[in-house]
Amino acid sequence: MKIHSLDTGLFKLDGGAMFGVVPRSMWQKVNPPDANNMCTWAMRCLLIEDGNKLTLIDNGIGDKQDEKFRGHFYLHGDDTLEKSLRKLGFTSADVTDVFLTHLHFDHCGGSVVRRPDGALQTAFANATYWSNAAHWDWATQPNAREKASFLAENILPIQESGQLRFVDPAAGVPAGLPFSELIFADGHTEKMMVPLMQYKGRTLAYMADLLPSVGHLPLPWVMSYDVRPLVTLGEKEVVLRRAAQENWVLLLEHDATNEACTVQLTDRGVRLGDTLRISEL
Known part of the structure; x- marks a missing residue:
């Protein structure tokens, strides 16, 4: 396996929304905001690579949204999913599985592309897309709080393509996926999935929005986006x-500076251990 x-x-995103009840005087020390109180976040x-399987976990915002939408979120940087795949010698056609931790637009927007004629189609023609039934129902019948995060154009074409499969929480990890365990979390949204994998003698956990950044390690530092x-x-x-306790490596989807970290138990609770890059594992 290679990761x-x-x-x-x-x-x-607004710093206050990202840190909930934590005062700006505290969170600005770890995520300095701009003049509009906005902080920069990654979509990592x-x-x-696992034998003949190539599994992608999440896929960012994508590029099919209009300029008004993109302007709300100040998209910037030179990286795109396609460029990052090409750097590794792959294209979207090589991906065999797309595992979606949840269906908020910044995690699944790259699942679907818009053709020149305006029609929508899946971005990974040869892949199986993985979600779970409870979260899919939650996302396709959204509550008012999350409705702006669940965009039909990111979600429905996956099902219409026939490429969608559901993970059964009671059945464990589906055969063919490179995970040792799936954790289901209901705080951020219904049945978000946190996959664990074994890699070079370590347990890695892709934390999605359960832990967006190292700045969210203290327990009360919880996003206002969480339902x-x-x-x-x-x-x-x-x-x-x-x-x-088990010395996991936590892979961070939204931390603009740190790709991964470890944590340690202290007399003040769980705190940051080391930060590291995935290539260093």
Whole structure:
């Protein structure tokens, strides 16, 4: 197995929304905002080579949204999913599996592309797309709070293509996926999936929005985007304690500076251990 970090570009979100009830005087020390209170975040995906399988975890915003939409989020940087794949010698046609931690637009927007004639089609023609039934229903019948994050054009064409498959939480990891375990989390959104994998003698966890950045390590530092913040707090405590005890490497999707980190147990709770790059593993 070989694992690669894939950068798909940077975007900005309101710092207050990203840190919830934490005062700006505290969070600005770890994520300095601009004049509009916006902080820069990564959309870092993961590519896993495993035999004849090439699995992509999440895929960023994509490029089919209009300028008004893109302007809300200040998309910037030179990286795109396509460029990052090409740097590794791959194209979208080589991807065999697309594993979607959840269906918010900044995690699944690259799943679908718009053709020159305006029609929508899946970006990975030869891939199986993985979600789970509970989250799919949640995303396709969205509540008012999350409706702006679940965009039909990112989601429905996957099902219409016939490429969609569901993970059964009770059945474990589906055969063919390169994961040792799946953690289902309900604080950020319904049944978000956090995949674990074994790599070079270490357990790696792709944290998605359970831990967007190292700045979110303290338990109360929970995003306002989370639909059940107290549930997130409990989920973080369980997962981060286990990560510290078992010396996991946590892969960070949104941290613009740090690709990955370890954590340690202290008398103040779980705190940052080391930061590292995936290529250093």
